[in-house]
Amino acid sequence: xxxxxxxxxxxxxxxxxxxxxxxxxxxxxxxxxxxxxxxxxxxxxxxxxxxxxxxxxxxxxxxxxxxxxxxxxxxxxxxxxxxxxxxxxxxxxxxxxxxxxxxxxxxxxxxxxxxxxxxxxxxxxxxxxxxxxxxxxxxxxxxxxxxxxxxxxxxxxxxxxxxxxxxxxxxxxxxxxxxxxxxxxxxxxxxxxxxxxxxxxxxxxxxxxxxxxxxxxxxxxxxxxxxxxxxxxxxxxxxxxxxxxxxxxxxxxxxxxxxxxxxxxxxxxxxxxxxxxxxxxxxxxxxxxxxxxxxxxxxxxxxxxxxxxxxxxxxxxxxxxxxxxxxxxxxxxxxxxxxxxxxxxxxxxxxxxxxxxxxxxxxxxxxxxxxxxxxxxxxxxxxxxxxxxxxxxxxxxxxxxxxxxxxxxxxxxxxxxxxxxxxxxxxxxxxxxxxxxxxxxxxxxxxxxxxxxxxxxxxxxxxxxxxxxxxxxxxxxxxxxxxxxx
Numbered sequence: 001x002x003x004x005x006x007x008x009x010x011x012x013x014x015x016x017x018x019x020x021x022x023x024x025x026x027x028x029x030x031x032x033x034x035x036x037x038x039x040x041x042x043x044x045x046x047x048x049x050x051x052x053x054x055x056x057x058x059x060x061x062x063x064x065x066x067x068x069x070x071x072x073x074x075x076x077x078x079x080x081x082x083x084x085x086x087x088x089x090x091x092x093x094x095x096x097x098x099x100x101x102x103x104x105x106x107x108x109x110x111x112x113x114x115x116x117x118x119x120x121x122x123x124x125x126x127x128x129x130x131x132x133x134x135x136x137x138x139x140x141x142x143x144x145x146x147x148x149x150x151x152x153x154x155x156x157x158x159x160x161x162x163x164x165x166x167x168x169x170x171x172x173x174x175x176x177x178x179x180x181x182x183x184x185x186x187x188x189x190x191x192x193x194x195x196x197x198x199x200x201x202x203x204x205x206x207x208x209x210x211x212x213x214x215x216x217x218x219x220x221x222x223x224x225x226x227x228x229x230x231x232x233x234x235x236x237x238x239x240x241x242x243x244x245x246x247x248x249x250x251x252x253x254x255x256x257x258x259x260x261x262x263x264x265x266x267x268x269x270x271x272x273x274x275x276x277x278x279x280x281x282x283x284x285x286x287x288x289x290x291x292x293x294x295x296x297x298x299x300x301x302x303x304x305x306x307x308x309x310x311x312x313x314x315x316x317x318x319x320x321x322x323x324x325x326x327x328x329x330x331x332x333x334x335x336x337x338x339x340x341x342x343x344x345x346x347x348x349x350x351x352x353x354x355x356x357x358x359x360x361x362x363x364x365x366x367x368x369x370x371x372x373x374x375x376x377x378x379x380x381x382x383x384x385x386x387x388x389x390x391x392x393x394x395x396x397x398x399x400x401x402x403x404x405x406x407x408x409x410x411x412x413x414x415x416x417x418x419x420x421x422x423x424x425x426x427x428x429x430x431x432x433x434x435x436x437x438x439x440x441x442x443x444x445x446x447x448x449x450x451x452x453x454x455x456x457x458x459x460x461x462x463x464x465x466x467x468x469x470x471x472x473x474x475x476x477x478x479x480x481x482x483x484x485x486x
Contacts, residue, residue, distance in 0.1 A: 096125075145227070148230065182467050247307025310331050351378070352390075355373070427442075456480065
């Protein structure tokens with residue numbers, strides 16, 4: 001992969017004007033003046049380019065230190081912050097984009113506060129958005145389904161090649177082809193992506209007490225909100241060479257994207273996992289996202305996050321001796337930038353425990369140890385997280401509302417967690433307590449889809465509200481898909 005150089009090239013001049021000046025006789029000062037003029041212009045251009053390349057010159061939510069090479073996970077963001085089009089057409093287009101994402105108030109405020117507020121086309125758009133607002137329907141927060149995926153398989157020939165990892169991939173992973181068909185089907189059926197924090201959120205009363213409040217998700221009649229999440233976005237070492245992305249980086253447009261190792265040893269940058277694929281889909285279908293909502297991205301910590309080896313277990317002399325180009329501090333710094341890029345792009349960040357542990361059954365001392373490791377090894381990179389997506393579909397309670405006095409709940413609550421998600425095959429499982437929100441998630445993977453196919457002989461029907469499994473299921477999968485095991 002070619003290394004980007006963020007420094008400006010040297011500008012050299014050759015002023016061989018002696019003979020030329022003598023040749024011009026009485027006008028011998030003219031070449032000097034021309035040369036000085038050219039020098040001033042070139043220096044001005046160089047200064048302008050230098051300012052443009054300076055991170056401080058970018059009006060961007062991406063962290064300032066963005067100009068390293070792509071091999072270290074961050075690509076120069078020179079074009080990340082294009083200025084807004086403040087023409088009449090540009091303002092109307094910006095308002096339409098807000099309205100497409102159901103932010104009608106934002107669209108109206110943008111138009112009414114612009115210099116074109118009295119323009120006939122602007123007032124017509126404001127009237128249209130006000131009229132649409134009157135038709136919106138509040139979604140029932142207790143009828144919000146939640147679907148989830150693991151890392152997407154980009155190359156099925158590598159994932160399903162008969163080795164010891166094939167069985168696990170076939171069970172719990174989803175292929176790119178399946179994922180794109182699922183998005184298209186859910187879009188056509190009126191589903192709209194929302195955040196967990198849109199469904200319910202914590203508020204502070206006048207007396208300082210805190211409690212959860214149901215969200216007001218206002219959508220057109222027939223639209224259905226849903227939450228999406230992705231587990232284990234760590235690009236584990238064992239997945240290397242099996243047809244998955246290898247790392248998440250910041251793209252040239254300032255958006256999160258992926259690196260993927262090619263067969264010839266090169267590294268390709270592109271949409272090789274859920275995050276950039278979802279971004280691409282929403283860019284084409286802005287009405288698939290409620291006010292910029294994206295998915296919830298969950299990390300473990302033991303192998304690092306986002307393909308960066310950030311856990312302290314890698315910060316050893318032995319590992320560094322085996323990997324002489326490895327820079328632990330740089331790995332952590334670039335991982336933190338990539339996480340912030342995800343947040344800036346609308347993605348929520350969650351814990352999946354540090355060690356991918358069954359948080360409902362492990363001994364309490366191991367429970368505390370794992371939670372502390374998450375706080376020390378991962379949350380120091382991600383910033384505060386209030387969402388935990390339990391591994392293995394486990395939970396710290398049964399289907400009844402949580403006993404908030406329990407030791408496990410109290411330990412997680414005191415660490416800042418407020419959203420707790422297990423795995424549940426039913427269409428809706430939402431509990432909104434006074435100090436937490438709980439939601440069941442539906443696994444859209446090889447296991448779940450296969451056992452909903454007629455040929456499986458099981459006769460399941462867990463997915464028909466979302467898509468037709470016959471049309472989505474990737475026939476390149478080995479079948480039958482083994483039953484789920486932990």
